[in-house]
Amino acid sequence: MVKRIAVLTSGGDAPGMNAVIRAVVRKGIHHGFEVFGVQRGYEGVIQGDFHLMTDHSVGGIIQHGGTVLKTARSEAFKTEEGFAAALQQLKAHYIDYLVVIGGDGSMAGAAKLTEAGIATIVVPGTIDNDMAGTEYTIGFDTALNTVLEAVNKIRDTAASHERVAIVEVMGRSAGHIALMAGLACGAEAILLPEEPLDIGTVCERLIKSHSRGKLYSIILVAEGVAKGFDIAGEISAKTKFETHVTVLGYIQRGGNPTATDNIIASRMGAAAVDNILQDNVNQLIAWQQGQIVALPYDAAVKTKHGIDLSIYELAGILAR
Structure with a gap:
């Protein structure tokens, strides 16, 4: 019988996910597999929402953000009944391998399926770049460029007024977006969950910057450390500066993927099929030191990619 691969996207969407889907489908077909797309992540597995994919199915999707397979967070999959239903559907559709594109929660789901005898592969996809086992996650570069473009436009108004x-x-528990975007745009202050900056110190920086003739400032705040409006209120109370808050929200998740994201996504999707061909399954396809590698899930979860404090210190020095 022809071997079957199923592919799904789970959790938050990220630009570049479509490039992974495209690579898994076309490389899988190239090597003689039947490839099925699962709609809406693990919820779609439970519901048996499997669709046979063709080369044509993934034509013209690489340049679009989001995911053509849709995505969802499935509470049902976490239950005993829901998990049992997912296993039954995978067996009923004769799925030999499941490729999961998503973050830590998605990898936890894949690891649970592995324990139940399903061969899985995970490709990291989340704009927050905070997934265990990998130094880069698909969607991060696009999110950074989206933030940078927005800040550059906001800067024009901030300078004028x-x-x-x-x-x-975005960044509830990790400040990668705030840190790297702050460095790229020359922010006067960057507030991170990992290194929260005292608001008094922020105000001192603003006052010193103003005394040197700079009449506007940019502050980047990761959502996990504080709300932008709370920071604005404290700055207004401690200084005479007029503040303006912009919450970028879901705009950071959307948009056409950058070349970097599409290139890495295509390579990771292809690597997922390569590892299946070698029967090197139950692995995370990870980015480490500029190379794509495969890590067992138990090894991956032990390695968390934190922020680089030297970059944080550099951003502070350059913002003077």
Whole structure:
């Protein structure tokens, strides 16, 4: 019988997921597999929402953000009944391998399926770049460029009105987006969950910057450390500066993927099929030191890619 691969996207969407789907489908077909797309992640597995994919199915999707397979967070999959239903559907559709594109929660689901005898492969996809086992996740570069483009436009208004522009970006538990976007845009202050900056110190920086003739400032705030409007209120109370808050929200998840994201996504999707061909399954396809590698799930979860404090210190020095 022809071997079958199923592919799904789970959790938050990220630009570049379509490039992974495209690579898995076309490389899988090239090597003689039947490839099925699962709609809406693990919820779709439970519901048996499997569809045979062809080369044509993934034509013209690489340049689009989001995911053509749709995505969802499935509470049912976490239950004993839901998990049992998912296993039954995978067996009923004769799925030999399941490729999961998503973050830590998605990998936890794949690891649970592995324990139940299903061969899985995980490709990291989340804009937050906070997934265990890998130094890069698909969607991060696009999100960074989206933030940078927005900040550059906000800067024009901040300069015209001589304001402190506070930009709240995504990052509940990890500040990778705020840190790297802050360095790229020259933010005067960056507030991260890992290194929260005292608001008094922020105000001192703003006052010193103003005394040197700079009449506007940019502050990047990761959502996990504080709300932008709370920071604005404290700055207004401690200084005479006028503040303006922009919460970027879901705009960071959307948009056409950058070349970097599509290139890495295509390579990771192809690597997922390569590992299946070698029967090197139950692995995370990871980015480490500029190379694509495969890590067993238990090894991956022991390695968390934190922020680089030297970059944080550099951003502070350059923002003077």
